[in-house]
Amino acid sequence: MAKTCFIDYGTMHTTLANNKKELVFFAAHLDDFEFSCLAYLFRRHSYYESIKIIIASEWELKKDVWRNNLKTIESIISRKIEYINLGFAQRTLTKNFEEVKDKFYNNINFDSDFDIVTHDIQDAHSDHLSVNKAAYGIFKYSKNFITMYSPSSVNFKPNYYVKMTEEEFETKHTLLTKYDFSKEQSFSKKGTYFRKQYTNIHSFYATENFINCDMDYCEVYKIHKWIG
Numbered sequence: 001m002a003k004t005c006f007i008d009y010g011t012m013h014t015t016l017a018n019n020k021k022e023l024v025f026f027a028a029h030l031d032d033f034e035f036s037c038l039a040y041l042f043r044r045h046s047y048y049e050s051i052k053i054i055i056a057s058e059w060e061l062k063k064d065v066w067r068n069n070l071k072t073i074e075s076i077i078s079r080k081i082e083y084i085n086l087g088f089a090q091r092t093l094t095k096n097f098e099e100v101k102d103k104f105y106n107n108i109n110f111d112s113d114f115d116i117v118t119h120d121i122q123d124a125h126s127d128h129l130s131v132n133k134a135a136y137g138i139f140k141y142s143k144n145f146i147t148m149y150s151p152s153s154v155n156f157k158p159n160y161y162v163k164m165t166e167e168e169f170e171t172k173h174t175l176l177t178k179y180d181f182s183k184e185q186s187f188s189k190k191g192t193y194f195r196k197q198y199t200n201i202h203s204f205y206a207t208e209n210f211i212n213c214d215m216d217y218c219e220v221y222k223i224h225k226w227i228g
Contacts, residue, residue, distance in 0.1 A: 004159065005158075005159050005160070005161065005209060005210075006159060006160045006161070006223065007161045007162075007163065007210075007213065007215075008039075008043045008044075008160070008161070008162040008163065009163050010043050010044075019047050019048060019049060020049050020112060020113060021047070021048050021049060021112070021113040021114060021115060021143060022048060022049065022050045022051070022052060022109060022112060022113070022114040022115070023041075023044070023045070023047075023048040023050070023051045023052065023114070023115050023117070024052045024054065024108065024114050024115065024116050024117070025037050025041075025051075025052070025053045025054065025117045025118070026054045026056070026104060026116060026117070026118040026119075026131055026134075026135050027053070027054070027055055027056070027118070027119065027131065028055070028056050028057060028090075028093060028119060028125070028127040028128050028130070028131045029055065029056075029057050029059065029062075029090060029127065030055055030057075030058070030059055030062040030063060030065075030066040031062060031066070031176065031179055032055075032119075032128075032150060033053060033055070034069060034172060034175045034176050035150060035151060035172075035176060035194070035199070036148040036149055036150050036219065037117060037148060037219075038073070038164075038168065038171075038172050038175075038219065039162035039163070039164050039168070039218065039219035040117055040146070040148075040162055040219065040221065041073070041077065042076070042077065042164070042168060043162050045077050045079060048115070050082065051079065051081045051082065052081070052082045052083075052084065052107070053070075053081055053082070053083050053084070054084045054085075054086065054104060054107055055083075055084070055085045055086070056085075056086045056088055056093055056100055056104070056127070056130075056131055057085075057086070057087075057088045057089060057090045057092070057093065057127065058085050058087050058088070058089070058090075059090055061180065062179060063085075065178045065179050065180075067083075068178070069175045069178060070083060072171075072175065073175075076171070084107050086100060086103045086104065087103075088100060090127065091126070091127060093126070093127040093130035093131065094126045094127070094129070094130045097130050097133070097134070100130060100131070100134055101133075101134040101137060104134050104135070105134075105137075105138065108138065108141075110141060113143050114141075114142055114143065115142060115143055115144040115145070115146070116135050116138070116139075116142045116144070116145050116146070117146045117147075117148060117221070118131055118132055118135040118146075118147060118148070119131045119132040119135075119147060119148065119150060120132060120147035120148065120149070120150070120153060120156060120222060121136075121147070122153055122154050122155050122156050122157070123150060123152055123153050123154065124152045124153070124154050125150070125152040128150060128152060132147065139224070139225065142225065143225075143227045144223070144225060144226050144227060145223075145224045145225040146160065146221050146222065146223050146224065146226075147221065147222045147224060148219075148221050148222075149201075149202060149205075149219070149220045149221070151194075151198070156205075156220070156222070157222060158205050158209075158220035158221060158222050159221075159222055159223055160220070160221040160222065160223045161202075161205070161206050161209075161210075161215065161218050161219075161220055161221075162218055162219050162220075162221065163215050163217070163218045164217040164218050164219065165217065166216065166217060168217065169199075169200060169217035172199065173196055173199050176194045176199060177194065179194075181194065200217060202217075202218050202219045202220045203215055203216060203217055203218050205218075205220045206218050206220070
């Protein structure tokens with residue numbers, strides 16, 4: 001794809017556009033959405049008739065926090081979001097790949113237009129890679145296909161920068177810090193990725209790539225296909 005970079009400055013839309021498309025977020029874990037997807041949702045939710053978040057794995061110690069966070073997110077955009085959890089255990093998505101793929105596809109309406117936002121192929125987490133691979137299997141059926149930066153991304157090459165307000169970023173950080181990192185499944189048992197400097201690492205990508213455009217807060221994505 002050409003190296004053209006897109007910047008989305010827009011404020012949150014308040015009126016639903018005349019668009020019958022569905023927006024599908026497909027992520028591996030509870031908390032992936034808060035870290036990587038909020039700016040896209042805030043900027044573009046009104047372009048879609050419906051919004052769906054599909055999470056591949058469940059984690060008992062996170063699920064109540066996620067459901068409360070989702071209520072907060074819905075209140076911010078004043079819209080309901082359909083939430084689906086595929087029910088797999090964390091760290092098992094590679095082993096159960098075909099079943100993950102089948103369950104994901106069964107939750108896609110192929111009779112309507114849809115956009116997908118999911119993990120990137122340049123990601124070091126095996127669960128994230130499995131989700132990317134499953135989503136990429138229906139790349140040709142999607143209208144727009146966008147991948148997101150995650151804490152485990154490696155050599156991520158964004159071409160879509162979505163600006164956030166300071167208030168939106170503070171909301172994002174608050175949502176993330178509701179998770180108890182001492183009960184994480186990671187080997188470190190620490191929320192290292194979610195310290196404030198790292199939560200806003202997206203803005204460093206913008207600083208590197210734009211001289212006269214300050215984005216103190218933003219999220220970064222890679223557009224693989226975009227049909228306007």
